[in-house]
Amino acid sequence: MSKTVISSDKAPAAIGTYSQAIKAGNTVYLSGQIPLDPQTMNLVSDDFEAQTVQVFENLKAVIEAAGGGFQDVVKLNIFLTDLAHFAKVNEIMGRYFQQPYPARAAIGVAALPRGAQVEMDGILVLS
Secondary structure, eight states, X not given: OOEEEEOOTTSOOOSSSSOSEEEETXXXXXXXXXXXXXXXXXXXXXXXXXXXXXXXXXHHHHHHHTTOOGGGEEXXXXXXXXXXXXXXXXXXXXXXXXXXXXXXXXEEOSOOGGGOSEEEEEEEEOO
């Protein structure tokens, strides 16, 4: 099976030894996105909601570069430095996803790169 690197200049450049996404067959594996502004490569804000929106926008850019949309996401992993933000994540996620929602995990972690409060990765299957 061949693998294709997926990238978008509308999402932050990789800050390590990884690709923004890899397509294998009709499945796309999205690397974790943190709330970096793609132009400045800095965190967009200290505000949790602003960070979460930026993460979804970064994911959207990579998903669209792969030829898909949020409706193609089958699995989403959310990493939070404070699980008290869980309800806010659900609210913001509702702006980007419609039913049927993807399978999902929300995981509390001690820290994330660059001091981010939220990171997400996922898997999409293209029709």
